[in-house]
Amino acid sequence: MKFKLRVTLLGLAVLILMSKCKSMEIDTVKPRVLISSDIGGTDPDDFQSMIHLLMYADQFEIEGLVASPFGDGRKSNFLDIIDDYEKDYAQLAKHASDLPKPAALRAVVKQGAIPAAPFKGYSTSTEGSDWIIKCAKKESDQPLWVLVWGGIEDLAQALHDAPEIKENIRVYWIGGPNKKWSINAYSYIAANHGDLWMIEANATYRGWFMDEDSPEAFKAETYYDNFIQGRGVMGKDFINYYKGEIKMGDTPSLAYVMNGDPEDPTGESWGGSFEKIDRSSRSVFEGGSTNADTVAAYAIIEWRFKGPKITVPEDSAVFQIKIQGQIWPGYYLGEGIYGVKYSSKKAEHGKYKTSSEIPELNGLEGEYISTIPWPGKPSSDDFQLGSNWYSDRLAEGLFIKDQQGAKTISKHREAFLGDWGERWKWLEK
Structure with missing residues (x-):
């Protein structure tokens, strides 16, 4: 009888342990992300954002890096930063063993659209738009986060070619100036795919680099000297973009997935807080x-x-x-x-x-x-838009100067830049 009781108790203990392990697996599932970037184009801040992404790459399943430039940028610009990452990889991996191998990252770099879309908003498929479709159709229990750092042409093309992917993706787009350059592609999406799950950040993202109320150590012009200088190959390269002054206007899209509940755009996160809009x-x-x-x-x-x-x-x-x-x-x-x-x-x-x-x-x-x-x-x-389109908050108290919603990011400045500063320490020799 005692033996049976021991066996029963042992079985319960195993079940409880398995249940805890299962719970831990669920809690540590990494978000699936695909980046579409105009890296190498008209604004060098995407290089800064790419360095940030790679230093946090252990927290994501990076499924695609699509080059969609305005100007001269190409997928080779992604590969250049991955080369830097490879030189820092061994040192970083001592602190984060889950960091992806450089070869795995190179395998998902794709060339997207180079010219802007014509008036109708789409043109012909690209390696990048086809990759968005392929990743979106992959069997998974979680959505694919499509984080758009530049032109939205490849997403528009993917939606045109395979509209069924909408139910599998979540989009966070850094709009504003990018909307001006991609107005035809954007218009096509708003007119034909208003039921897309979309965060359209036209001004909120500026809270990442606007210095109002920032502690001195975390100001755009002081951060490099305080946290980056002398640390790793990526740190050495960082000075080449805006002379090391923090901009990284696209990073809020990644920070949004990193922190808070990304399924609730109205909540708090490092990438901002948003409200629903029903029209564009x-x-x-x-x-x-x-x-x-x-x-x-x-x-x-x-x-x-x-x-x-x-x-x-x-x-x-x-x-x-x-x-x-x-x-x-x-x-x-x-x-x-x-x-x-x-x-x-x-x-x-x-x-x-x-x-x-x-x-x-x-x-x-x-x-x-x-x-x-x-x-x-x-x-x-x-x-007219559907029920899952979000954009910058309207409250006057959340403006920084004329930038709508920017304080929903700037309020977290010390937290997100401080956290990154701790990762830069990993590259100290």
């Missing part, structure tokens, strides 16, 4: 706009002009428009209608002028006024 602001101007026309900053501005019917394929770029000193392509939409889209990255009094070999499209001028906060007043032109 859009204003369509037939024949142009004037300084009497007001739109929200970050909204879609779409101009439609009438001209001659011409024999070119629809969506052909046939004119240009200069807005705030930058030049953008305009497209033939068919039936004598021409169109172009734009998004301002801040509140501004904007002016534009067109140029074209088509006389009717040459020299058209106009203005607009963009204001904060986003998404502004409702319009019949707005794209």
Whole structure:
């Protein structure tokens, strides 16, 4: 009888232990992440963000690194930083044995779209867009976090080619200036995939590098000297981007998955706190706009002009428009209608002028006024969104200057930069 009791108690102990082990496995499941970045493009801050990612790579299953540049960037820029990581790997692995091998990271580096999407918002598939689809369709009990650090072209293409992946992904996009460059791809997603699970961070992310109320040691211009200098090959390389001054405007997307409950965008996290929006602001101007026309900053501005019917394929770029000193392509939409889209990255009094070999499209001028906060007043032109689209918080107390929602990140500055500072110590010789 005592023997049976001992066996029963032993069995219970084994079951309890197995249950605890199972619970530990569940608690330590790593988030699946895929990064789409304009690394090597017009803004060097993605190199900083990539170094940060690799130093925390033990906390994630990194399934893809897609190069989607504005400018000269290519997947080779990812590989350059992985080369740095490889030289620091042995030292880092002493503290985090789960860090992925450099070869495993190289295997998931893919080239994404290079030109911006045409007016319709998508073009042809790329190695990067196909990889997004492949990763999203992988059997898993958890979603794939698609963290977009630049252009959103590859995601738009993936959604066009395989819309069924929506139920398997979560998207955190650093919008703002990236929205301006990717306005056609963004418009396609908002118009056709409004049921996507999406965090659209147009201004919140700036709380990562805005110094207001930051302790002195964690200010953008002092952090390198205090925590990075002299530590590892990646530390030596870091000084090459903004002279070591912290920007890393894309890192909040990763920090969001690292800290807090990522399934609840309205909660607290290092990557910000957001609120639901049910529409994406859009204003369509037939024949142009004037300084009497007001739109929200970050909204879609779409101009439609009438001209001659011409024999070119629809969506052909046939004119240009200069807005705030930058030049953008305009497209033939068919039936004598021409169109172009734009998004301002801040509140501004904007002016534009067109140029074209088509006389009717040459020299058209106009203005607009963009204001904060986003998404502004409702319009019949707005794209209607589903129940899982989130963006910058509207509360005035969460602004830093004119940056909506930025304090939801800056309040955690000492915590997230302090934590990273501890990891830099791993590279001390």
